[in-house]
Amino acid sequence: MSEGTLYDKVWDRHTVTTLPTGQDQLFVGLHLIHEVTSPQAFGMLRERDLEVAFPKLTHATVDHIVPTADQSRPYEEDAAEEMMSELEKNVRDAGIDFSDPTSGDQGIVHVIGPEQGLTQPGKTIVCGDSHTSTHGAFGALAFGIGTSQIRDVLATGTVAMEKQKVRKIQVDGELGEGVEAKDIILEIIRRLGTEGGVGYVYEYAGEAIENLGMEGRMSICNMSIEGGARAGYVNPDETTYEWLERTDYFQDNPEKFDELKPYWESIRSDDDAEYDDVVTIDASELEPVVTWGTTPGQGVGVTEPIPAPEDLPEEKQDTARRAQEHMGVEPGETMAGYDIDVAFLGSCTNARLPDLRGAAEIVEGRQVDDDVRALVVPGSQRVQRAAEEEGLKAIFEDAGFEWRNAGCSMCLGMNEDQLEGDEASASSSNRNFVGRQGSKDGRTVLMNPQMVAAAAVTGEVTDVRELKEVQTA
């Protein structure tokens, strides 16, 4: 069993008691809710005549179904309007703060929490969304929960959980040009598999992680779940504290910053902490990673050949064959040159300001390919405003991208943004499952945001480093 890790310390600090089921009852420091997974839980609460135990430790936003084009009310889709109305009523009744679209603070739940300083080191953070692991970038213990657990958290401020093992993923070396945090996590999932993290929490450490800004750390922690780990985290450091100091919460409560810093320092993993497993990766060897299949673990360097199913471990061969058939790719070829129809720059993985900046650099002075539909969906209204102010919107629009309002959008196709037929999408999102982007025949190629920009302007999967060479030449 692990000992002295951030996970152990935060877990212990939040354990209320051990339940007769053997699970621990954990105090929840921040409960984030959104329109899709909370309404049933509120319904269950009402029917048992229970109130929200800690409304001030709960925060709501709307992201999954919110239209990113026309946001006038009522929303065009009835189900979307119904969910939104339900959420509005629930938060009003319970006295829960709501970053709604009129607030200027709305956005994807995993973008707005960190923006507002709600996400802090040493907190336990839950949300009815599997990408809640994102918040681990700040040294929080953050994980997704199901509807009955949402009910538990609303009613009691706690959740019943079993403790997991801790795997340290040591990422040494420096990232090369055009290679991003996204490539690190795609590489981790490719090596360890989509189930490799089941039963584990991932601690990301090492030079390459320390050198990342908070946004890059969030991209990595975000996809922990795609590798099977329910949570992933990075120990808090000066980069974390600089971010926190600028957030609303600590701007409004500057004394809290000095007050809490010793706590944040205290929950860092000890130098001699014990881990259940350690994996080492050399970041300097990485090139941009793209997926060739229908799971995030089916990735390959953009210049590397797509593997032949028979060269893979036996248990992975069938899914690889089906995936290659669905995607229409051939073993031995590279993904570079794979035609795309849609370029999607968005999602809780990669829709923050540096993601948009990096993509805009590639797009500037170029045009979206004639056969490509390209859209930018900023992660939040704040990202959107900041990007507009620094001229990114103009760059994208001049190049032929659509510039949208904040939301989950085409990452999961719950609003009107969906793939059609067998369209292929170059996507900065996190899941390439069949049907994920709204069409059962749709094809998704996951990649970093600069790579999405490169694909948008060339009409095919492209090694972004080649475009950078042209730019600097």
Added chain:
Amino acid sequence: MKVVTFDGLGEFAFFDLRFDDDDNQKDHPMNEDRFQDSSVMVVNSNFGCGSSREHAPQALMRWGIDAIIGESFAEIFAGNCLALGIPTVTADSETIEELQAWVDENPDEKLEIDVEAETVTYGDTTIDVTVDDAQRKALVEGVWDTTALMKSNAGEVRKKAEELPYVPESAIPEAE
């Protein structure tokens, strides 16, 4: 996924047996005034057969049912009841018929189910009933319902909130 609530399922309990095609009430105990406040059902054999989804016990629970006594239950139905904290206790057919006759004559009288002791007491009579071992343990120890279980530790939860340095005092509600 685009469903907002389970509310309102109660009025659909036994809908086809309680109402005809034109929504007129049919002859059914759940339509009788004298049983409107009832919380225990006494049923016969293989009750719940054909309902593998949670909707059936959900509807009964919403109608007001807290416990069911019967000759036998469909296994999946009983499991779903347990998930909602509804005991499904059994007795032989003769005992059940006597109990049903008593309920019919005494609709306003109380009836007590002791899950731990496996007895049902009504009037001056106490009968032995059977409660499945796992069900008895879950209900007696309260581990079927994490919400209730964790709610019962509210005092310790408050204490934990007070101990954590990042939880503002203003975020901790007054004790109930």
